[in-house]
Amino acid sequence: MNSYTMYPEKHIAIVRFNPGVLELADTIAINEAYKHDARYSHIHFLVIILTGCIPNFTEKDLPTITELYNTNVQVNNHKTSVWLVDEPLLTAFAHMFVDNTDEKSYYCSTVEKAYSLLKPDDITYSEFVQLLENSE
Secondary structure, rough: OOEEEOOOOOOEEEEOOOEEOOOOOEEEEEEHHHOOOOOOOOOOOOEOOOOOEOOOOOHHHHHHHHHHOOOOOOOOOOOEEEEEEEEEEEHHHHHHHHHOOOOOOEEOOOOHHHHHHHHHOOHHHHHHHHHHHHHO
C-alpha cells in the first residue's frame, strides 16, 4: 500500500509509492490523504519516493496531477520537496512535474542528493536515512 509518514516535530514528511505499476488513482488518493492530515501544516520538507514505480498514465494526465498537488485544503508550509526517482520514464515525469509546481521542488536519484537538496534544519544525514527507513 502506498503510504506517507509525517514527523511534525522534525517538520518532514515522506510519501512512499510501492514499486510496480503506479495508477493515477493511487497518486490522487495519497495526495488527498496527505493533505487532509491534521499535521500537514507542520511539514516544511517533503520527500516523495517513486523508486521502482512504473507510471500507468501519460503526460496528458500531468495537468490533473499538478493541479491536485498545487491545491491545498489547509495551510501549506512546505519549503522544499524532493522527488526520488530511479527510472528514465519517472525522471521525465518528475522533470515535467516540478516545472509546474507552486513550491520549490527538485528531483534526484539518490538519498544523499535528496538530503542535500532539502537542507533540513535540524536533521543530520544519518537521522534522515533513519526516518526514510522508518517510513517503509
